[in-house]
Amino acid sequence: MASHRVLQIPAKAAPxxxxxxxxxxxxxxxxxxxNETIGLNLIDHFMQAYGIYIPDDKYTPGFITGQEAAxxxxAVGEGVTSIKVGDKVCYQGGPxxxxxxxQEKSIADAVRCCKVPNGITVDEAATLPLCVATAAVGLYQTENHRGGPGxxxxxxxxEGGLGKYAGQPILIAGGASAVGQFATQFAKLSGFNPIIVTASASSTELCKSRGATHVIDYRTTPAEELPAVVRDITSAPLPVIxxxxxxxxxxxxCWKLLAPGGALALTRHAVPSVGASGVRRDDAEGKLAVVVxxxxxxxxxxxxxxxxxKALDQYLKDGSIKPTKVEIVDGGLEGVQAGLDRIKAGVNGVKLVIHP
Incomplete structure (x- = not known):
């Protein structure tokens, strides 16, 4: 039987x-x-170091992670007609x-693969699946995986979604992050204006190229001053952050800035001052926080x-969605740990990938 190399976690918190x-x-x-290019993500560090999302009985013979690749x-299975042998595709890993x-070779569901169009490299395509999904689920999913609303x-x-939110402001904290870049591009497709993001001054042009109308330098504007700076840009209520x-x-x-009845999308658990996620507040403001x-x-x-x-295929072709800048980490699968260490320390405006 044919075999291929994999990178696995043999036990909880093991290398x-x-x-x-x-x-x-x-x-x-x-x-x-x-797989020709594999994207590296912070969640892979959390899974390896802390066992997040890995049941204790799944470490035998070793748990494979990795969230996206191209x-x-x-080979194609029965009934697959949209993709053929030889096509270049990107896909999200798991479950x-x-x-x-x-790993060197992976299975994916054809309906959740995207062909790599002309003008986008395989390296760039590998930056898309997880962070595009996180941005899209965070903004548009009506349900939350833990229950409750999105x-x-x-x-x-x-139908009716393109440009629907024209004239409404939106704030995206972390506009130069991979998720932030895609959230900004989706916000532009949805018609939001102004699109306000936080990022370092060095990422201003990057953020504006993705659709941001205003970039607030988080290095010179601490979080506690953010509400006042945003209010200088717009006095309109922010229904989504x-x-x-x-x-x-x-x-x-962000919670302070959020309009009554508005929704805050988070990538980590809500802090106590925000309260429980997935539950709309039973008070006069009725705000909602959602962990994506x-x-x-x-x-x-x-x-x-x-x-x-299905939509991503067209968005990539017409340029509505652009991939993030790529940096290749040396070492193939053996270089994953070094790449994750860099991400843990902080990487801005670029996505780290490896060639297995």
């Missing part, structure tokens, strides 16, 4: 190790992809072990992810 696994055959509706289709990305805006790919940073100071500033689960291949996000990938 990554190289191993081999049998190469699977795609089932109905699936494809087998030879490569060449080597099954054969579907995660830290932010629930009408997505631009749905996406805090891609989600550290306590930014959460508190950006896995498009699971649970309530399955159909949402399928629709999003």
């Amino acid at each position: 990554f190790e190289l191993s081999t696994r049998p190469t699977p055959t795609p089932g109905p509706g699936q494809v087998l992809i030879k 490569g060449t289709v080597e 099954e072990q054969t579907m995660f990305a830290f 932010v629930g805006l009408t997505p631009p790919w749905a 996406f805090d891609t940073i989600s550290q306590p100071p930014t959460q508190e500033a 689960y950006g896995m498009a291949n699971q649970g309530v996000n399955l159909k949402f992810g399928e629709d999003m990938y």
